Every structure is written in structure tokens, then in C-alpha cells.
Amino acid sequence: MPQQVRGVVALKQGAPVEVVDIVVPDPGPGEAVVRVQACGVCHTDLHYREGGINDEFPFLLGHEAAGVVESVGEGVTGLAEGDFVILNWRAVCGECRACRRGRPQYCFDAHNATRPMTLLDGTPLSPALGIGAFAEKTLVAAGQCTKVDPSVPPEVAGLLGCGVMAGIGAAINTGQVGRGDSVAVFGCGGVGSAAVAGAKLAGAREVIAVDLDDAKLAKARELGATHVVNARETDPVEAIRALTGGNGADVVIDAVGRPETFEQAFYARDLAGTVVLVGVPTPEMRLELPLVDVFSRGGAVKSSWYGDCLPTRDFPMLVDLYLQGRLPLGEFVTETIGVGDVEAAFEKMHHGDILRSVVLF
Numbered sequence: 001m002p003q004q005v006r007g008v009v010a011l012k013q014g015a016p017v018e019v020v021d022i023v024v025p026d027p028g029p030g031e032a033v034v035r036v037q038a039c040g041v042c043h044t045d046l047h048y049r050e051g052g053i054n055d056e057f058p059f060l061l062g063h064e065a066a067g068v069v070e071s072v073g074e075g076v077t078g079l080a081e082g083d084f085v086i087l088n089w090r091a092v093c094g095e096c097r098a099c100r101r102g103r104p105q106y107c108f109d110a111h112n113a114t115r116p117m118t119l120l121d122g123t124p125l126s127p128a129l130g131i132g133a134f135a136e137k138t139l140v141a142a143g144q145c146t147k148v149d150p151s152v153p154p155e156v157a158g159l160l161g162c163g164v165m166a167g168i169g170a171a172i173n174t175g176q177v178g179r180g181d182s183v184a185v186f187g188c189g190g191v192g193s194a195a196v197a198g199a200k201l202a203g204a205r206e207v208i209a210v211d212l213d214d215a216k217l218a219k220a221r222e223l224g225a226t227h228v229v230n231a232r233e234t235d236p237v238e239a240i241r242a243l244t245g246g247n248g249a250d251v252v253i254d255a256v257g258r259p260e261t262f263e264q265a266f267y268a269r270d271l272a273g274t275v276v277l278v279g280v281p282t283p284e285m286r287l288e289l290p291l292v293d294v295f296s297r298g299g300a301v302k303s304s305w306y307g308d309c310l311p312t313r314d315f316p317m318l319v320d321l322y323l324q325g326r327l328p329l330g331e332f333v334t335e336t337i338g339v340g341d342v343e344a345a346f347e348k349m350h351h352g353d354i355l356r357s358v359v360l361f
């Protein structure tokens with residue numbers, strides 16, 4: 001039987017989100033219905049609401065979530081009612097050109113549920129990143145459910161489903177930070193702070209955090225930054241160079257995703273270093289760089305989609321590191337909120353000291 005539950009929907013571009021009743025169908029073949037326990041508020045949800053991703057309104061927002069499998073459809077193996085899972089947006093297909101070449105972290109055809117969740121009048125919803133988890137229940141492809149140790153609190157586990165994984169992965173997978181590297185991170189929201197923690201985990205020697213907000217920088221220090229730079233007060237490129245013997249960092253991560261931060265990241269990098277773009281730009285943004293600098297500075301300019309993660313490989317491993325006290329994931333949960341508080345959480349993103357607001361159901 002299709003179920004009626006409450007969910008947070010962006011009905012129109014730029015309009016405040018609303019909590020409305022939605023219809024969640026039974027799981028079809030290869031699908032699962034998950035009772036959501038916690039879902040973090042990510043900047044990407046706000047990008048959706050502002051029409052910055054695409055214009056397929058109405059969106060069912062929310063995509064960094066953990067919960068318990070309520071039911072599975074035909075043919076689902078390895079997943080059953082009662083399993084504690086983190087939802088992912090990379091259920092690899094195994095068949096696309098990336099998967100066939102042994103690079104499933106780029107999967108171009110990741111699975112999502114095929115039956116639509118709808119408004120009460122039948123209007124199909126576009127679930128954010130194919131998840132839509134600011135809802136009491138959500139329908140996903142079974143491969144979007146990654147089982148992890150259930151002793152991790154859901155509000156902590158859920159964050160691995162997007163921003164924290166994206167940040168840690170930008171450092172350890174895309175940037176390939178290694179022991180002894182110098183690393184700089186622009187933007188210390190949930191994603192950038194996770195990149196800081198990831199760089200520390202990988203054994204970086206210097207981890208330089210850059211933000212406009214001193215509260216964010218203080219938090220970044222707690223998570224492993226060895227130096228912090230407030231870009232409102234200091235030119236971050238010069239500061240990073242000064243902290244790295246005049247050279248720039250080996251790996252620079254842009255977790256803001258604006259032309260000005262990307263340009264700073266590009267020039268704050270040592271010769272032959274790597275710059276990683278993990279912040280998501282909006283369609284109107286443009287970048288202008290002297291092509292000769294792209295050539296003569298060498299190295300790599302990479303984008304990081306979801307931290308190049310493989311959920312089945314990375315989620316259980318990072319949960320275990322958390323449970324062993326080696327990865328402070330709990331520090332990313334600044335506040336837990338109700339389902340009606342998502343719009344207020346978007347507001348708080350622009351100012352203040354919030355890494356993640358997490359909706360508890």
C-alpha cells in the first residue's frame with residue numbers, strides 16, 4: 001500500500017520550503033522503502049531550492065540520511081527489513097562505460113528508484129540527488145542503502161551520505177593526500193571541515209583552513225587544521241604560500257565553489273600540485289585564467305564528485321574509524337532540528353557557526 005508521510009518540498013524556485021504530505025509507493029523490483037531517522041541539511045539542498053541544479057520542481061529535498069529498511073521489493077538480496085543503512089547517491093550500475101573500465105567511482109548511470117514519490121495530487125517529485133530524505137519515509141534503489149554498524153547514532157551516520165564523505169573523499173580519494181603533504185582547504189562548512197579531518201587522517205603535515213568566519217576556523221582547528229586564515233582579513237594565497245616555505249600547498253581543496261575561491265586555490269598550490277574542486281558552482285559562474293598559468297604551474301586540476309567514494313567500501317570503514325574514536329564525526333552535528341526547521345537551517349548556513357543541522361524524525 002502506498003503510504004502518506006510528511007516531507008520537505010521546494011515547490012517553486014527561490015520560495016521557502018514547505019512541509020507537505022507526500023505519497024511513497026511500495027518498493028518495486030530492486031527498490032527499498034527506508035524509515036528515515038536522521039537527515040543533514042547540505043548546501044546542495046539550498047542549491048536545489050534556488051534552481052541552481054536544474055528546474056525540475058517540485059523537489060523533495062534532503063539527501064544525507066540514515067535510517068532503517070522498512071521493506072524491500074522483488075529480487076533484492078543482501079538487504080532486509082530492519083537493516084540500519086546510510087543512504088547513498090552512488091548505487092553503481094556495473095555496466096556503464098566508467099564501471100566497465102573499472103572506475104565505478106565515476107559511475108555515469110547510478111541507480112535510483114524508478115517509481116516516483118508524488119504530491120497528494122499525483123505530481124511527481126524530483127528527489128534531491130535521487131534520495132529525498134527530509135521525509136519520514138523514502139523510496140530508493142536497494143543499492144542506495146549501505147549497511148553499517150548500527151551502534152553509530154543515526155545523526156552521525158547520515159552525514160557520511162553526502163557532505164562529510166564528499167569532504168573526506170576530496171582529500172583522501174581525489175586529492176590523494178599522503179603522509180607529509182601540505183594541504184589547504186577553502187571553506188570550512190560541513191564539506192570543507194571534513195576535508196580538513198580527511199587530510200589529518202591521511203597524515204598531512206600542514207593543514208591550512210581558510211574561511212571568512214572565525215567560528216568556522218576555530219572548529220576547523222579542533223578537527224585538525226594546523227593553521228587558519230581568515231580571508232576577510234588576509235590574502236589567503238599569500239598566507240598559504242608563507243606557511244609553506246613560499247611555495248604553496250601540495251593539495252588545495254576548494255570547498256566553496258566560486259570563481260574567486262577557485263582562482264585562489266589554483267594559485268595557492270605549489271608547482272605540480274593538485275587543486276580539487278568539491279564546492280558546487282552555479283550555472284552562471286565563469287572562470288578566467290591565463291592559459292599559460294594552467295600550463296606552467298603543472299600538476300592537476302580535478303573535480304571531486306562525492307569525494308570519489310564507493311559507498312560499500314568507504315561508509316563501513318569510516319563508521320568503524322568513528323567507533324574506534326579515530327574520526328570525530330560527532331563534531332559535525334552542530335544541532336538537531338525538527339522537520340519544520342529546514343528553512344531556518346538554510347538561513348543559518350549564511351552566518352554563524354553551524355557545520356551541520358540534522359533533522360531527526
Ligand SMILES: NC(=O)c1ccc[n+]([C@@H]2O[C@H](COP(=O)([O-])OP(=O)(O)OC[C@H]3O[C@@H](n4cnc5c(N)ncnc54)[C@H](O)[C@@H]3O)[C@@H](O)[C@H]2O)c1
Pocket residue numbers: 041042043044047162163166186187188189190191192210211212213216231255256257260261277278279280281304305306307349354355
Ligand atoms: N562535490 C560534491 O560531491 C559535493 C557534495 C556535497 C556538497 N557539495 C558542495 O560543497 C559546498 C560546501 O557545502 P557545505 O555544506 O560545506 O556548505 P556551507 O555553506 O556549510 O559552507 C561553506 C563555507 O564556505 C565559507 N566561504 C564562503 N565564501 C568564502 C570565501 N570567499 N572564502 C573562504 N570561505 C568562504 C563559508 O563561510 C562557509 O563556512 C557547496 O557548494 C555544496 O553544494 C559538493
Ligand SMILES: [Zn+2]
Pocket residue numbers: 092093094095096097098099100104106107108109110
Ligand atoms: Zn556505472
Ligand SMILES: [Zn+2]
Pocket residue numbers: 042043044045063064162163
Ligand atoms: Zn549534499
